Amino acid sequence: MRTSYFRYFPDKREVLFAGSERMPPALAEAVLAADPALTPLAAALDALARVGTQLVEQVADIAERQAVIDASPELQERERTKAAAITAAIRDGLKQRQVTADTAELVAQLATVAFQNAFRHWIATAGQADFRRCLHMVTDDLRAALAGT
Amino acid sequence: MRTSYFRYFPDKREVLFAGSERMPPALAEAVLAADPALTPLAAALDALARVGTQLVEQVADIAERQAVIDASPELQERERTKAAAITAAIRDGLKQRQVTADTAELVAQLATVAFQNAFRHWIATAGQADFRRCLHMVTDDLRAALAGT
Numbered sequence: 071m072r073t074s075y076f077r078y079f080p081d082k083r084e085v086l087f088a089g090s091e092r093m094p095p096a097l098a099e100a101v102l103a104a105d106p107a108l109t110p111l112a113a114a115l116d117a118l119a120r121v122g123t124q125l126v127e128q129v130a131d132i133a134e135r136q137a138v139i140d141a142s143p144e145l146q147e148r149e150r151t152k153a154a155a156i157t158a159a160i161r162d163g164l165k166q167r168q169v170t171a172d173t174a175e176l177v178a179q180l181a182t183v184a185f186q187n188a189f190r191h192w193i194a195t196a197g198q199a200d201f202r203r204c205l206h207m208v209t210d211d212l213r214a215a216l217a218g219t
Numbered sequence: 220m221r222t223s224y225f226r227y228f229p230d231k232r233e234v235l236f237a238g239s240e241r242m243p244p245a246l247a248e249a250v251l252a253a254d255p256a257l258t259p260l261a262a263a264l265d266a267l268a269r270v271g272t273q274l275v276e277q278v279a280d281i282a283e284r285q286a287v288i289d290a291s292p293e294l295q296e297r298e299r300t301k302a303a304a305i306t307a308a309i310r311d312g313l314k315q316r317q318v319t320a321d322t323a324e325l326v327a328q329l330a331t332v333a334f335q336n337a338f339r340h341w342i343a344t345a346g347q348a349d350f351r352r353c354l355h356m357v358t359d360d361l362r363a364a365l366a367g368t
Contacts, residue, residue, distance in 0.1 A: 109367040110364065150303060176364065179332045209368055215260045218261060219358055
């Protein structure tokens with residue numbers, strides 16, 4: 071199985087992150103395009119649901135990809151760099167919606183946590199779940215976690 | 220000002236992250252030692268308040284340190300690696316409190332976001348604020364962000 075992943079890519083890192091550079095600008099645009107009535111986090115989650123749904127439709131062997139990354143400190147570092155770019159894009163989109171800098175940063179980080187965990191949930195369902203539904207579930211879990219603190 | 224930072228450290232990176240390797244094990248221990256009645260997030264925040272309060276008392280020139288890191292992609296990468304170690308330590312401490320793996324991961328990521336933003340708030344007050352109070356403020360902000368999603 072694993073060899074199929076790398077057959078056409080001399081640099082193994084590249085296939086794992088192919089297309090990932092398109093995600094931040096798409097997200098910034100989607101945050102800006104979200105319904106103006108939405109709260110900052112709702113706008114960020116709507117953008118992640120739109121862009122994330124496209125992403126999960128395009129990426130093949132996604133569970134295997136995650137297993138390869140999880141086993142490599144070097145690839146995990148790259149995954150963190152990617153997550154930071156996602157956070158920055160959401161933050162910049164929110165600022166263009168006139169959200170204050172502090173709130174934009176906090177909400178962008180929170181949305182990125184929701185995205186990463188929704189992605190894990192989606193992988194755990196072998197890609198059968200609706201990605202937006204996974205995001206909503208994680209958002210409910212985050213709200214539950216904050217109760218009683 | 221800036222030169223004072225590096226006078227005694229041939230490797231500039233080292234002074235900026237001096238002592239940071241002690242934080243993850245201290246956090247894991249503090250999570251485990253937190254009141255058993257606390258929710259997972261409350262236990263994580265209590266641990267971050269304890270360890271973070273010690274941290275901010277020990278680190279000198281913390282605003283300058285942050286400015287140096289913010290200006291360097293390489294140091295930001297190291298900062299992300301440090302944050303990932305903090306998340307992992309909290310997650311491992313929570314698992315030892317019999318929290319399920321999924322919840323431990325989500326709560327550890329959420330607590331790390333709270334910690335990072337509390338730290339920024341603390342720096343913005345020029346170190347005058349109580350660190351635990353900064354954490355509580357950010358927790359309130361997170362709860363507010365999740366309302367209406």
